[in-house]
Amino acid sequence: MYAQMIKSEASKDDPEKLAEFQAKIDADIKVEPRDWMPEGYRKTLIRQIGQHAHSEIVGQLPEGNWITRAPTLERKMILLAKVQDEAGHGLYLYAAAETLGVSRDELTEMLLDGRMKYSSIFNYPTLNWADIGAVGWLVDGAAIMNQVPLQRTSYGPYSRAMIRICKEESFHQRQGYDIMMKMAQGTEAQKKMAQDALNRLWYPSLMMFGPSDAESVHSTQNMAWKIKMNTNDELRQKFVDQTVPQAEYLGLTIPDENLKWNEDKGGYDYSDPDWTEFFNVLKGNGPCNTDRLEARNKAWDDGAWVRDGLMAHAEKKRAAKTAAE
Amino acid sequence: MSKEWPLWEIFIRGQHGLSHRHVGSLHAPDAEMAIKNARDVYTRRNEGVSIWVVEANNISASSPSEKGPLYEPSESKVYRHPTFFDIPDEVGHM
Numbered sequence: 001m002y003a004q005m006i007k008s009e010a011s012k013d014d015p016e017k018l019a020e021f022q023a024k025i026d027a028d029i030k031v032e033p034r035d036w037m038p039e040g041y042r043k044t045l046i047r048q049i050g051q052h053a054h055s056e057i058v059g060q061l062p063e064g065n066w067i068t069r070a071p072t073l074e075r076k077m078i079l080l081a082k083v084q085d086e087a088g089h090g091l092y093l094y095a096a097a098e099t100l101g102v103s104r105d106e107l108t109e110m111l112l113d114g115r116m117k118y119s120s121i122f123n124y125p126t127l128n129w130a131d132i133g134a135v136g137w138l139v140d141g142a143a144i145m146n147q148v149p150l151q152r153t154s155y156g157p158y159s160r161a162m163i164r165i166c167k168e169e170s171f172h173q174r175q176g177y178d179i180m181m182k183m184a185q186g187t188e189a190q191k192k193m194a195q196d197a198l199n200r201l202w203y204p205s206l207m208m209f210g211p212s213d214a215e216s217v218h219s220t221q222n223m224a225w226k227i228k229m230n231t232n233d234e235l236r237q238k239f240v241d242q243t244v245p246q247a248e249y250l251g252l253t254i255p256d257e258n259l260k261w262n263e264d265k266g267g268y269d270y271s272d273p274d275w276t277e278f279f280n281v282l283k284g285n286g287p288c289n290t291d292r293l294e295a296r297n298k299a300w301d302d303g304a305w306v307r308d309g310l311m312a313h314a315e316k317k318r319a320a321k322t323a324a325e
Numbered sequence: 326m327s328k329e330w331p332l333w334e335i336f337i338r339g340q341h342g343l344s345h346r347h348v349g350s351l352h353a354p355d356a357e358m359a360i361k362n363a364r365d366v367y368t369r370r371n372e373g374v375s376i377w378v379v380e381a382n383n384i385s386a387s388s389p390s391e392k393g394p395l396y397e398p399s400e401s402k403v404y405r406h407p408t409f410f411d412i413p414d415e416v417g418h419m
Contacts, residue, residue: 035389088366095350098332104352105329164349307354311328314355 004120004210004282006048006218013038025226030156033099041225044218046100046107047116048227049158053093054111054118056086058292062126063135071129078175079132085168092164096157112297120278123286124204130183130190130197136176138198138205138243144169145239146209149229177246184250191251198247199255203273209236211275241267332381333359337373345377356380 018038024031031037060083067083070076094104110116121139126132147169150162183194210216210232222228240259247254258271280286330352336345348367353359359378368376387395399405412419 032389034386084365084369088369091351091366092349095332098350103329161349307330308328310354310358311330314358317355 004051004117004208006044006051006222013040022224025154025224028152028154028226030159031154032156040221041227042100044222044225044227045155045158046097046102049093049097049100049155049161050102050107050110051117051119053090053097053107054116055122056090056093057111058118058122058296059139060086061292061295062122062124062288063132065126066129066132069129070132075179082136082172082175085172089161089165089168092161096155096161099157108300112293112300114284114293117282118292119208120281120286121204121208122292123281123288124201125288127200128193128197130180130193131201133176133179133183133194134197134201136172136174137180137246138176138201139208140169140172140176141243142205142208142239144173145235145242149235152226152229154226180250180252184252194250195252198252202255203277206236206239206270206273207278207281209233209239211278212272215275237267240270244268330354333363333378334381334384335359335363335367336377336379337363337367338375339373340371342373345375348372350381353378 017036021031021036021038021041031041063079063083063086067076067079070079094107097107098104107116111118121142126135144166147162147166151159151166153159153162180194180197183190185191213219213231213233216232219228219231223231244254244259254270256271258269260269261267262269281289284290331354332350333353333356334350335348337348338345351359351362351366353362356378360376363376363378367373403409
């Protein structure tokens, strides 16, 4: 979700060990850091968990954009707490990725120089206050849709991180929906802002589930290894079915003329997002890609002396303590 | 000079918890910062009242491949599990 277009790796490992590993996966036994695992499994997970972590970190930027401009003190405090939660989620996920033998600084450097991705959604701007509501409602809603099944993913540390994160994401979604309710039941101008936010964020939210199953070449291996539990289209359909009634309750319109209840499949028919746009955003050509990476790079570079200073101080203290003993 | 902050493992004892439980890990330059960050990250919603931090490289773990020999004795030594003694009813609860 927050991890899109994850390439899976073919394994060149010993077939006997591979079969043993697959049997363990099939028996729903969690894989733990010190267990044997195929190189492809390890690499795919580093990519997926790393990208998920990066998304939490970059995802602080579009919301952080409105902290100083939140319309009431209560909303400002809620938003601050939420952005703090996202930082914590990034931390849990980096820690899970590190159990696979990669360091957090290495992952960070790969994000900063564009070798690793983060979710396409965070390359869209937050243009009005209602966007903060829509991000909570739709973006966190889509994230939950994907992360709830990931609580059962085969790699233990990832699954445990997801359990912690899902609890907090559901607070965020409710907070977002609450903003949307206030806006949708408010003045004409507020309602217009809410509709505008939904119009702009609807398709980017659908894109969060990744390309359609027909094009998602990496799904099969990832599903066999139970890194991924559902296909992109399954989750997208579930998200649409859950979200449409929520929009109706708000009295807002989903910006899709083809949206229609389909009695036979027991779900909505809907239009796919513009996949050309999706691949463009992933390639780095979305509305905010450059800004987001610049902001992260600037924070990393400008903060270097602080990180080094803290480390030097810690070493000095350690040396003084040893000398005193 | 650029060095990566070391990794710390975090253990928290809950409000009514009897023991510290491992909750996760984080990077910090020293123990004091590790405790501060653990407070912010892992006890934001009343998760606990006591924090231990341990630098990860101070922890040694058992190896998964030793699972068999390491834990087998607890299964095969039936005399360690006093569940099969017959206590006469007349004796009452014991």
